Amino acid sequence: MLHVIYIRRTGSETMTLIDKEIAIEAKNLKKYFPLQAGLFASLFKKSENKFVHAVDDVSFAIKKGETFGLVGESGCGKSTTGYLILQIEKLTAGSIYFRGVDVVTLSKEALKEVRKDLQIIFQNPYESMSPRFSILDIVAEPLRLLNILDDENEIMQKVLEELTDVGLIPAEDFLDRFPHELSGGQRQRVSIARAFTLNPTFIVADEPVSMLDVSIRVGILKTMQELSRKHGTAFLFITHDLALARTMCDRIAVMYLGRIVEQGPTEEIIHTPLHPYTKALIAAVPSPDPDARRTEELPIIGEVPSGIDIASGCRFHPRCIYAIEKCKEIDPHLEQVKKDHKVACIRYKEINEIK
Amino acid sequence: MGLWKYILKRLIFALVTYFVAVTLVFFIYHVMQGDPTYIYSGNVHIDEDIPDSTRERWGLDEPLWKQYFIFLRNLLQGDLGYSFFKGKPVMEVIGETLPWTLLLLGSAFIINGILGILLGSLVAWRRGSKVDATFVLTYNVYNAFPLFFVGMLFIALFGYYFYIWDFPIYFPLLGAQNPLSYRFTFIQQVGDVLWHLAMPLTVLVISGVLGWSWFMRGNLINVKTEDYIQTARAKGLSENQILFKHGFRNALLPVITSIGMSVGGLIGGSVLIESVFNYPGTGLLLLNALLENDYNLVQGAFIIIAGLTLLGLLIAEILYGFIDPRVRNA
Amino acid sequence: MTYTDITKKHEKKKRFSKPREKVNLFITKIRATLLLIFWEKTGLKKAINWLKIWFKKVLDKIYQLYLYLFKINSFVFVLRILTVLFWLAAVSMLLLDTITVALPIYTDSLGTDEVLIKALLWVIFDLLAAATVLYVIVAIFVEEERSRLPTIAIVQIFLILAGLLLGLPNSEDSVYVGFALLFNFITIVFAYFSFVALDDQVKSLTQFRKSSKVFFRNRMGKIGLVILVVLVTLAALGPSITRYEADDMDLANIHEGPSDIHILGTDKFGHDTWTVLLDSLGISLLVGVVAGSLCVLLGTTIGVTSAYIGGWVDTILMRFADIVLVMPPLPLMFLLASLPFLLGTIHWSMIAIIYVIVFWPVSAKLIRGQALSLKQRTFIHSAKASGASNRYVIFSHLLPNVFPLMLTMIITSMRQAILYEAFLAYLGLGDPLNNSLGLMLQAAQNQFALASGYWWLIFPPAIAIALTTLSFAFIGMAFDEIVNPRLRKR
Ligand SMILES: Nc1ncnc2c1ncn2[C@@H]1O[C@H](COP(=O)(O)OP(=O)(O)OP(=O)(O)O)[C@@H](O)[C@H]1O
């Protein structure tokens, strides 16, 4: 809104650019969780500290009003990325630019200002609300915490508005209810209402429908889309469901063990995946057309490894069917292939026969 | 590997705890009491020269921290000091009482475990029936009375009034043995010991069995509402099959974990029972030593009792490690 | 209003009742006359009117105050009244303590150094307590300070513990301080529910109603509550409802059975058992309530802190809890009770402290488990995403959610504390100066009550203990059903 001029430092180069388009940008996010060691172990054994590399050097920029998908298998660090952006978890390293400032360096008070524009919707509507809070309190919590409205009547008015917006009608009936008195779908609508109360410019939606029945997913997603169109909200849409990502997202980033391995416009990723991992993911999605069902085997070897002992070189190589010796040595970084399409694989040209 | 590591871990924890307990007892007594010899300075039965020899042996003129290390060294050698009231080494006094406590505790422990689990499963499976209601009421009413009161009633009724009323059977009022039992044959001696054990054990066992079955019942009720039980029911298994195939095993695991924890409570109960029935165990010894201010004996008795508790806990935990592999990695 | 006005009005009203019209008219006329004479001519009307207006004004003021302070409903209203009353009680108790106990000892030149130091400590303790107590009322009425209430409560818990540990309330009179802090504590709890949780009121009310419905559907809960209320009333009234004082000795009637003179007979000193019983009941209940609630409050503080901070603080606190937990409780209590400085003048508050020291790990571990699982719940993340402070998370999300568990644990703990007090007293390690149920049983045992057939010495205290613990157990079970909906019968 105010200043959109900001200074970015990338490696050695410093560039100044005016970018009215970008809502939020994450640069080299890292999050390592220390493994809990027992008291005695930590006293007696001088073990090198082990870490779970939940997020390991992730960068992306999300444009205003855009829905940016983050897909990947369970445990690859998608949720953690979302938490990092909202400063729910402390970053190990990296920076997050929002309105031209690095959010990480902000003071508590300044951070509060920023929080008014950042919100989150959680995966599990059964867990994301305190059972002792009424719906009114749940939706009003951000308003109260961030001191946006003081008057209780105004707060109530605002909450009623939001509840109506997400399709909980009549809204008055819901105010004094408790989460356990609502169905899963209704709860998720409450979550959405809560996220939208502050008209944020950016929302992290962490698998917002994965716990819900298929029959109500469409309704919820539609509500989200409508609201985001109305307010011009940008989304970080986290999901493990490629089909869903395809319908919802403008762009997609594919994550593997804490890293983005491929990133690009949705249709391009779906139709011409470049990275072996992305290919495997897409192959695993059943096609609705029975004739077109792929017969080839899932081209991934083995199970998802843990994020603790990460393979040297390309972290996908133990499971990659295209892996060669060189892959064990070189850790590939995201490379620009086309405009807005990046991939992290040293062999992508050979695999995809690109000159 | 996992198992041994687990056992080692529990062992280290038990040792550390024991060490803390021992240290605690030592400092409580020395800091609070100052020079321990003052306790028996007023006691006429004590030879004047005993304090000097003890002073040397226990380094009573040394600073406190040195005394502490001397105490630890003596403890490692199995020497807990000298009880001036009994005129014997503490170890010897405790040695006389320990078998009785072990007898009482051991038999109570085994009977509690077996009967408790059986009764608990029975009432849980008949939840809402008359059996269950009776059990709930009995449990609450029995546990509402202090344990020693039940003991008092038992003594009065089965020991005293049965005797007065010329009943064919009556139980001894106190002690663990007939004072003249050395004249008995071996069989008679065993019978005599059991005869004396009967009442204290019964009181302890009733409360124990009720407590264990209460716990077992709670677990089974929780398990009964689990999904896999409902699935089993949907598969058409009979209630008894469900009970033994699924419910029982899953409800039993937490009960086994709590075995260790129950040892402390059981020892507390046995202390009460010992004092009510004048049963010459270590608990009664501790109590009497406390009331007489025989502080070496208090220290020694507490160290032994804490050791017993920790040993019980350790055994239960190792057992649990064998039964449920999950805890090893926890 | 004039005479004609009144009659006219009345006539209009009664137009249809023709048969009795004349009688009515007559009565109205008489009434009007009387009114004219006594009402208007004497100036009474003016006075009354003036009073009415004045009264209305006052009422309005009160109503405005009511609106300001107590705008929600009668439940909260009562709670707020109680809050203020308890606060006043706490303050007056502290005043009493300072004036009648601490200061006289201090100014008494005969006291030894030890006594003087103790008295000085005492005064300081009083002052500290007074500071926190005074702050409570500030915190209640100044909105920004309200969120500090729980912090004050926690500070006070530790103050109480410190005071008790220093042996301050060791004299009989010092019960004042205990009561002052206890009252104040109740004030804080009430204030928290009636003032601080303003936004939560509607919610807590519906929750309360729902829970109470479940509670009262449970027959055991109902029975337990009734028994407890009766017992507490008896204990509160105490010896004042009997013919004797607790230490009266009727030497003419020793070891008498129940009779007209002594409802429950006498012991070997001629003490009236019924009187002693009521006196004892009070102490036993007090020990149970103080020890049980302090124990769980301390456990909750430690458990929540441990879970929330995590890391090495958690490790150390929990290892320590483990160590205390695996020690045999009763022998450990013996040991603590026998500490010389305690043994000399062991007071019931010491028993409470010992109970807290031995049993806090139980509640700390349970609460920590619950708090840990709550910490993982995403509603905490989502509050943090909106910039919630740690304090907010703890007081608005963690504590309210562990509260039900805390409540059941407090009840179980109170029940257990009463039993343990009886154990210690029976074994001769109790407070020898204040009658308690355990002490009564010990005395009965020493008089060979059962063997001699003095059943009135032994059954009343035993049954009193049983009823108390039974009522706590029943209430606890009913609460369990609220907390653990699985247990509800379908
Ligand atoms: N608080 C934590 N402490 C330690 N490790 C954690 C913590 N949170 C997450 N992790 C680890 O970080 C990794 C990434 O977790 P994350 O929740 O981000 O995965 P995800 O991609 O969202 O998975 P899912 O699709 O199952 O939600 C996992 O290996 C997880 O075990």
Ligand code: SF4
């Ligand atoms: S770099 Fe090598 S191992 Fe990694 S994805 Fe490409 S081909 Fe596979």
Ligand SMILES: [Mg+2]
């Ligand atoms: Mg996730």
